[in-house]
Amino acid sequence: MLKLYFKSADILECGCDEAGRGCLAGPVVAAAVILKAGFQNELLNDSKQLTEKQRSTLRPLIEQNALAFSVCFIDNYTIDKINILNASFLAMENAVKDLSVKPELLLIDGNRFRTTLDIDYHCIVKGDAKMMSIAAASILAKTYRDEYMDSLSLQFPQYKWSKNKGYPTIEHRQAIKDFGITSHHRKTFALLPEATLF
Secondary structure, eight states: OOBSOSSOTTSOEEEEEEEOTTOSBSOEEEEEEEEOTTOOOTTOOOGGGSOHHHHHHHHHHHHHHEEEEEEEEEOHHHHHHHOHHHHHHHHHHHHHHTOSSOOSEEEEESSOOOOOOSSEEEEETTGGGTBHHHHHHHHHHHHHHHHHHHHHHHHOGGGOHHHHTTOOOHHHHHHHHHHOOOTTBOTTSOSSTTOOOO
């Protein structure tokens, strides 16, 4: 059972999570969510444990029942420039900055975080399966990123991004071998196991 509050209902807590960190192409996307007091939803869980249909059902419910939410994209060029870990931190920080309400505590999915924000934070390993606000953030990050990769797939159908979302599947890597890379691929990643393309 996911918890609504990490510390207290009296503290404005914000869940933060990202999607697309392990992909070979596309942006990393982070979301920040402050849920309204008393929010409950039995279906809410880590986005990876849900079906696409369940995530699509939950997204508008989260957006309607959030005190505030924000989604931030960091493109593949920035990822290549500052590395994926720093890009993930930047995406979460920017998502928090864009919130209409300033939180008092950030709940970060994972075991580390760096930020220039003057807001307390707490890292929670597998937090998207423990805290409602982080689970909500994981769903928004995942659904917004998936939609973006679906739209890119219309321009680059040979990479099957509507299916693999840019992750390193056998099919995706075969397409890289056959067709080369696009402007959306992360050049600092090992796009092929032998990593001899570039």
